[in-house]
Amino acid sequence: MTKQERAARTRHTLIRSAAEVFDQDGFAPSSLTSISRRAGVSNGALHFHFVNKGALAEEVEVEAMAILRGIAGPWRSAAEADSSLQTLVDTSHTLVARLQEDTILRAGFGLSADITWKSRWDLRQYWVDWVGEGLSVAARQGALAEGVRPEDARTVIAAATVGLGALGRADPRWWDRRVCTRLWRLVLPRLAADHLAGRLRAEGGDAPPEREVPGTPAPDPV
Amino acid sequence: MTKQERAARTRHTLIRSAAEVFDQDGFAPSSLTSISRRAGVSNGALHFHFVNKGALAEEVEVEAMAILRGIAGPWRSAAEADSSLQTLVDTSHTLVARLQEDTILRAGFGLSADITWKSRWDLRQYWVDWVGEGLSVAARQGALAEGVRPEDARTVIAAATVGLGALGRADPRWWDRRVCTRLWRLVLPRLAADHLAGRLRAEGGDAPPEREVPGTPAPDPV
Secondary structure (H helix, E strand, O other): OOHHHHHHHHHHHHHHHHHHHHHHHOOOOOOHHHHHHHHOOOHHHHHHHOOOHHHHHHHHHHHHHHHHHHHOOOOOOOOOOOOHHHHHHHHHHHHHHHHHHOHHHHHHHHHHHOOOOOOOOOHHHHHHHHHHHHHHHHHHOOOEOOOOOHHHHHHHHHHHHHHHHHHHHHOHHHHOHHHHHHHHHHHHHHHEOHHHOOOOOOOOOOOOOOOOOOOOOOOOOO | OOHHHHHHHHHHHHHHHHHHHHHHHOOOOOOHHHHHHHHOOOHHHHHHHOOOHHHHHHHHHHHHHHHHHHHOOOOOOOOOOOOHHHHHHHHHHHHHHHHHHOHHHHHHHHHHOOOOOOOOOOHHHHHHHHHHHHHHHHHHOOOEOOOOOHHHHHHHHHHHHHHHHHHHHHOHHHHOHHHHHHHHHHHHHHHEOHHHOOOOOOOOOOOOOOOOOOOOOOOOOO
16 A cells, blocks of 8 residues: 555545544534544644645535535436426435435435535535425426425425434434335325326335335424 | 522523524534623523533523423314314415524524434424324324325424424525415315315415515525
């Protein structure tokens, strides 16, 4: 391994450790010492890579934003034709699943909502804008049911998904796929135009058929 | 004013100042000095009333919880008969309005979601449980539309209202009454049983008829 490779690896280890510490304790109480200790490097090595804790938080956010952009990419009205609502459903499932397993993504969203850190990359706002744009695309494509105002649809889906994200931080049952399915099972019949009835799947377009597996009841956080 | 009255007044001023400081900066970075300075009392007076910052946070939460219990009181299935859904609508409007004007309530919810403080009085969880219970009451009363699963209704309303609460902290447009109305305008037609159709008001049972007032368009946070 060259010196550059070692440096890049150390840098990435520090970002991951910072994400873990921010995710667990929040920005303000996190110390550089706990981050460097978790990364297994010296304080000196940390300061070689990052001038301060804020620089680490920004880097966590930059990486988290790249992950989020990978999950919720640009809407292309042409390519997404007729499937904008299913794309919203599927993407919300993917996001919830990734929040459970990806510390950097989770820390990025955590920093966006952390009152002790002034976020420059607001993941939550990116998500809200993405949802809003998707529903505007759906409205233009005639995918929304008659009588549904696009601003109502945008408000509910943005608020409900942000709510799931917030609640899951304190109680991971909210991030269970079956809980996210409940959201769409209620909302889709109201949201979708008649010609889409029965064609949209609340559990996700690629999900296996819903079954109740004995011994693993769906969680009931509320 | 007696000595006891002065002490009680100072104590309350300190709690209010703590709420303002926590609400603005979060728990961890808030200093006792900034709280006592805002209250216009000495550090010594603060320490006479509260052993530490945690004791102040607990007191803010106790007061906030009392306010929340006043807004969202116990469900009495008998008294609430036939109006459980409208009670949910009206109470969510009241909560959003009070969040805008009442610093102690806002700080209480903020502390519930503050990763830098281990809350003993979780206002957000109280609200989620209250919403869940109200929808269970509605289900038992036959107020939910055929085919709507109570757990789906509970999930959507809990998540969407918590989402509004979270988003409003960063952008107060989310706490506009008309934005909360959008939520219910989308969800009520799906949620409510046929015999309630047209009888439930998304803008609140006691709200004046909805009008578009020229010059004050409804905000569009998404």
